Amino acid sequence: MTYYEKKPEKKFFEKTLEDYRDSIWGCARCNHCQNQWGWNIKSAEFSEICPAFHEYRIFPYSGMGKMHIARALLEGDFDYEDAPEVAKFLYTCTTCGACEMNCQRMQDKEPLQVNEVLRALFVQDGIGPMPEHKNLIKSVKNYDNPWMQPRTQRDRWARKLGIKDVSKEKAETLFFVGCTSALDNTQWHVAQNTARILLKGGVDLGMLGKDEICCGSPVARIGDRETFMDLAWRNIEMLNKSGVKEIVAFCPGCFRAITHDYKEIPKAEKLKAKVYHSSQYIDKLIQDGKLKINGELKMRVTWHDPCHLGRHLGIYDEPRRILNAIPGVELVEMERIKDQSWCCGGGGGVRTAFMDFAQKTATKRLQEAKKTGAQSIITACPFCEQNLGDAASKMDDGLEVKDLTDLLINVLDIE
Amino acid sequence: MNTMKQKVIQKKLPRDAYNALKSVVGEQWIYEQRSVVETYSKLSIEGFSYIKKHEKDPHVLPACVVLPASTEEIQTIVRICNRYHIPFIPFTNGQVFCNPTTPDPTLIIHLSRMNKIIHIDVENMNATLEAYVDYGQLQAEAMKRGLWNGGSPLATALCKLASQFAFAGLWQTDLKYGLLSRNIVSVKMVLPDGEILTTGSRCMPKAGDFWEYGPGPDLLGLQRSGIGTNGIVTEITVKLHSWVGDKAFPEIPAGRPSLADVHEPKYDNPPAPLKNHKLYWVEYKDFKSQIKAMREIAHAGIAIGLNATGVYSAYYCSQTQDMTVERCKNKFFPEWNTYIILANTSSDKQIEYEEKVLQQIIKENGGTFLSESYKPEVFEALKPWNYDCIRHSTGYRMNRKAYLNAWLPQGPLSNAVVTSREWKKAIQTFGELDITDLGGIDDTPFIYMLQRGHFCLFETDNYPDPTLPDEIKKAAAYGIYGAATFIKYDLGPQLMAFLNVEPFTTMFPEAGPNGHLFMRKIRKVFDPNSVASPGRQVFTEEEWQQFPKEFKGLFNQMRAMQGLGAVE
């Protein structure tokens, strides 16, 4: 039975701490939530895996620490007023899942899930989230996106692209753009590139346009289950009603929410369409001959595995295949890759509440990239690109942060 | 939250002590918040801390945690502790023996900021490490340079070498490399009285850090396995040896797992072998043949590692607890087995030669090599060891349930039979736990052949359900009974081969004899003010007088079960 399939009795978004009693009592503090899997360590410098523990050096910041805190709270050893600092420990976590990756592999326990359940508990009891997150939640509730942007702006990025509006006409494949790519105009080029590439591949492409709403991932990660589930139910209904057979999501957060989180909502309807990440889909188009690479880019690059795409859902090979298929591109790997990838620092609400820490984490990733000799660090996640991009702009060493589609758009004969 | 449950309230340090400590490390690196100290209180493999959590005993909660960055900061902290009579405990991962030992507010000195490899001396083959450097980090850096430290413990590559100095240090490759004890060049320690001690050649101003003994009487040996009672190791210099394997571990052909498919065995199946290394698995018809073969292999002078795995493969090689239980039940792994690691350390032809010798020995003893043609499913399932035999990573699978109260006897290889026999008696006496190590499947404890077979360590374990305090107490009974068994059957002077802790030290005065009286004197020298985990390894007379009568009674009861007289 796999990680996502086990314990069918209860869906994640109805679980409480009690459901993790065995795990949180049994956390054996092996410390693998803080460190790379032993077989993968290639240097002392890059052997740690948990950004929060790496920075702050005390256990409450680690997966193990939260398991121990959870046990104490479950058993009533202390209460909120005894430990007001707990909220900070919970939310200084990007939910990258590195802890859970190694813990699952070692002990079959769930430090990330415990953290998210704790967050949900804190939100429910009015203790969480962090004050900085309240605006994010308010925005999602009021505008269906976390960026305080009006709904009417949602499809501005797509003008002149000729993508079908699925509320008006049928399409086979829906491009689920995601809030960040749609509403942050520094990220529009990614959405536009992706759409152009899919269209070039002959995809019968549609989108929800102004009707698209947040997938719910940011609020799910912050612990606002109620808001998340409301978004999820609405999304499932809308997506099923659209009649599309395939959904291509660009943002790994959306991708994970739609493919995994929605299944963990009690009594939720099943999503009918098959869901892909854009890198998966593009890789398939290239393999099937529907997209032909025609051009060369002389670049030495390294690939950053976004946490939700890679570690959570196992999409490691497709982006690498794409990069290796581009003539002139030399792909060099960092030490911490794939399941052991070092988080960019941007997820889990950290960028909103702890920007300094988010940027320090990003800087460390860029330093790791620099050591490979790469000119650019390539990824496929708007949060990664935002956070790494901000950090790169403050560093002097000329390392560029690019999206995968930034390279592809130059070699696919797209006007 | 349910506010009706009983809270567990930590004690706090006196304010002047707290402020003094804060002035040393800075506000950022001192914590006394309730949730912080919580994360330093339940340990990995210590039943005591689990029981205390069930009993909501505040005893296991430290008062405060500090994170120093240097030996000098630690020295100042220790002096403050002496001044204010604050007991302190050095802390790395928190595996065992790091709970407070007295009801007094106790300080945790967490060494997590001291994680640098200070120097790797390739020419003289050693590496100087700060206290928080672990085996994985050291191996990764050394292997790039054609060297390695000689092994890693089953407590995995994430163990810190400095804390292993204070505790154990038992490796898969101890046949050749012979325990961490054989591999220390020097330590730098802040002693409990605040002095800084360096050992070996390092203690001389110009000699450099290259030789482990002396000058004269050797203090390095005395300081080892002091579990923080004799000071805090801030730097450790370890020996390095030639490494002929890959500079970094090759990727596993099946790729990397994700959270979606992490339990698939294929991700744990490293290719065999690492460059210039080869791992063999052998099963035998019976325990006697296994023992004989192991002795012959050790004496043949071949191999770098030689162990029998007992039940451990059912854990290490199983991705879920269900698989473990299933495999134990079905006796999936061979009851009597060994694994043997060969290496081309001297020459490309070495494995070729040693393989011939190995085959001869196995044939003489009626053993069979597992392979793609003999028990291929078992052979495949054992693949995690291909990497684990060098850099152990799956070790904590044993802790899916709690792993507590191991028996770790020592001695000649023949003690394996005695251990197995007595362990089975213990099971009959105390009953089984959630999972009880039935000794491999029936007979075989984990056997480490050490130092070319001159002596061995054995291990049998318990895995109680950590949510059930009665199971944990039952596991504890195994421990006390075990200590009495060891005395009776010459299995070693301490339950855990490397060291004793109280009340075992004083309740088993046969070890020495009266090893506790000798260690009291040593304690007086190093910790005159009783601030370094006082009473953890040896009681003073006053502490002994305060030892609760009911525990003494329990120990004496277990002693009597093995025909040992009562200790008054």
Add this chain to the structure above:
Amino acid sequence: MALKDDLIGIAGKESVFDDEETLISYSRDQSFVNPRRPDLVVFAETVEQVQSVVRYANKTRTPVIPYSSGLNLHGGTIPRQGGIVLNLSRMNKILQVDAENWSCVIEPGVTVSQLQDELGKHQLRAMLPFGVPPRRSALTSYLERDPAVAAASFEYGNELIMDTELVLPTGELFRTGLWASGNTPGSPMGPVRAMVNRLWTGAQGTLGIMTKMNIKVEYLPVKRKVLLYQFDSFPEAIEPLRLIQRKEIGHECFLINNFNLAALLCKDWTVPEKFPAPMIKSGEFDTLRQKLPDWLMVLCLNGGPRMPEGKIAYEEEALKTIASSAHLQSYNGGQFESMLLGEMLRPWGILKKFCYRGSVHDVSFKTPLNKVPVFQKILMEFINEYNYPLQDIGIYVLPIERGRACHCEADFHCDPNNQNDVERVKNLWQEVSKRFIDEGGAFFDRPYGIWADLVYSRAGTYTQKLKEIKREIDPNHICNPGQLCF
């Protein structure tokens, strides 16, 4: 006298001596340590007698100096503050040879030659140090960390002590290892801490008196081969040695200069019974010294118990790959290969060097291999100053644990009957020792005699803690006082 009578009451009349001749013989050895007579000499034959003498010594605050063979040659058994020399040579049984687990229990009176002979009967061998006198106490040799000639091998030549039994300075019996809690030895760990036995190594009996030791012994190979490589200077040998040791080839390995090699080969000389030895002029020695290479590396390959040729073969092949890159120049020593093979088991032939002038004063220390030339340079400065001929210095360098360190011995020879000669060499020896420490960073891990002052005055907290330990476990200060830093 009360002391004598009391000790006769413990050990018996035939075991207590206070005659002039006896006292003088125990007052000195061939070292530069000032002679000092004991009050009397007692022979113990049982552990209980040892305990009784120690308890008595505590009661009367009389120093006790343990003495097994007196062949420390560095003043370790000279009673600095008088007292009782406790001679353990009658405790000379090999109590157990464990052929199954390759270990052996010995008493302090067992000599190295006795031990090696007995083990040979079981196809086993002890790992012994180069230049050990055949009548040296094996127990003391291990206890004092005399480096075995196979010390280059990490596995076979080091950390040879398993269990021990000793009498603490206050008279209690104490054991370490598996023995600590039972009747059978069989592992070195414990009690209470893993490596506690190491406290008594290098201690020269100042922290307790060892009465039994379980040592590791090894297989006696049926096939062995000695290879010899010559060098014109020591620095030339460093890289080849490093390459060989990095490949972990061979067990025994050492380098000696032409002086020592000539002494080893000289047929005019025999291994002396006593030290200082009678001086014997030898033309053969002088010729050999001129003829032999300046430096010779001796490397011994040992076959295992099974298919021994196979092991030797692959090691030789590995050597071939090193030979050209390391510029190894073989030396054809065929005529003394079997002699050298014998020396690996009974390594006392080099003691013939005592026949040169009668007395040998070595400066022995540990250093990293690459620093040996530093000490050569310092030595050159001194021998010029003291007009001591370079050709009269014997040098022995033993790589330890595959070359991570080495044990160096530089020998100065003098005629013990010529006071001027003695004085000159003594001054040279002392100055060299001091300069080696202060300039070169030599590590005297066994600080005998005046080395103790040089080392312990520089060792800071280490010295302080040793003294505190001594105060605690030997409160009446009776165990070999005046030695080391005590």
